[in-house]
Amino acid sequence: MIQEHYDWFIIIEPDSGEYFIDEDKKVALAKYRSQHPGKKCIIMRINETGTCGTI
Numbered sequence: 001m002i003q004e005h006y007d008w009f010i011i012i013e014p015d016s017g018e019y020f021i022d023e024d025k026k027v028a029l030a031k032y033r034s035q036h037p038g039k040k041c042i043i044m045r046i047n048e049t050g051t052c053g054t055i
Helices: 025-035
Strands: 009-012 019-022 042-045
Touching: 009 025, 019 025, 025 042
Parallel strands: none
Antiparallel strands: 009 019, 009 042
16 A cells, blocks of 8 residues: 555544545545544554655
């Protein structure tokens, strides 16, 4: 997945493990919220660290 979608956002619903990916964070969140309204999620980037950039 990392080679096809490098630095895209992945949003994971922790209870089901279902995930949504998109290169735009707002689009990925909209996909997630349409299936899991009001639920908490985990948002990461698809890359070596799970984040974008360094601290």
